[in-house]
Amino acid sequence: MGSSKTILFSNSQNQLAEFAKALGHPARIAILQELIKRKCICGDLVEILPLSQSTISQHLKALKAAGIIEGEIEGTKVCYQIKEDSWNMAKTLLNTFLKNPLDCC
Amino acid sequence: MGSSKTILFSNSQNQLAEFAKALGHPARIAILQELIKRKCICGDLVEILPLSQSTISQHLKALKAAGIIEGEIEGTKVCYQIKEDSWNMAKTLLNTFLKNPLDCC
DNA sequence: TTTATCTATCGTAATATTACGATACAAGTG
DNA sequence: CACTTGTATCGTAATATTACGATAGATAAA
Structure with missing residues (x-):
């Protein structure tokens, strides 16, 4: 156990939960806020953040896995930015749920 | 480790993350949807849900801890319902973040 | 080429989450 | 009183998350 039984729920419910989970850590909120700025x-x-490089890399990986951000390699650096289409889709899904919880899933 | 360093982030960031985390499981999404109906x-x-009684009780506990629902004892039963004020506050906070991620935290 | 820089990943550890069955406790029912 | 019902909690187990330091690998700079 320890893993969610996602098979037993609807796609919308799983998507919604997955997106919410990605937002479920203050560091990832802070990262998103910074990426929205620049x-x-x-x-x-x-x-900016009071966490180690490896930890931040992990959080970036989580946001990337959720489809919210993307990274572009620039030499030795990787430039991260919001992935607008997925981010908008996620926002829409969550907004719909918050406004009309029954019509969305 | 394994626990989030909440001390290092703002109250809003932590609140937002905590609420998002509560929504971060499809079973809890499904429970909320049902509680919104009745x-x-x-x-x-x-x-309704394909999970055991003890597991559902745990999810209810998580939603209760996040302040989203409340339980009222009725004989041997406990009647759960949305805690409207906190739920509205949480929705507002999340909505604000989704619309204006920088103005809210 | 050597060196510096940047990031992902590995290894590790502590803690949290998810899930289930079993059980205990409380409150009605007979 | 004994019995049923409903729920929370305990015990347990598997897996996930969070965090860090160390390191490898890739690229740019000297």
């Missing part, structure tokens, strides 16, 4: 390399976020 | 005792949810 594109960042991992090092920028390391300077 | 008040439920734990047993009602056990019939």
Whole structure:
């Protein structure tokens, strides 16, 4: 156990939960806020956030896995930015749920 | 480790993350949807959801801890319902973040 | 080429989450 | 009183998450 039984729920319920889970850590909220302001390399976020480089890299990986951000390689750096289409889709899904919880899933 | 360093982030960021985390499981999404339709005792949810009674009780505990629902004892049963004020506050906070991620935290 | 920079990943550890069955407790029912 | 019902909690187990330091690998700079 320890893993969610996602097979037993609807796609919308799973998508919604997955997106909410991605937002479910203050560091990832902070990262998103910074990425909304400007594109960042991992090092920028390391300077801002009180967490180690490896930990921030993990959080970036989680946001990337959820489809919310994307990274573009620029030399030795990786430039992260919001992935607008998926981010908008996620926002719409969550907004719909908050406004009309029964019509969305 | 394994626990979030909440001390290092703002109250809003932590609140937002905590609320999102509560929504971060499809079973809890499903429970919320049912509770929005009608008040439920734990047993009602056990019939609807493909999870055991103890597991559902745990999810209810998580939603209660996040302040989203409340339970009222009625004899041997506990009648759960949305805690409207906190739920509205949580929705507002999340909505604000989704619309204006920088103005809210 | 050597060196510096940047990031992902590995290894590790602590803690949290998810899930289930079993059980205990409380409150009605007979 | 004994019995049923409903739920929370305990015990347990598997897996996930969070966090860090160390390191490897890739690229840019000297």
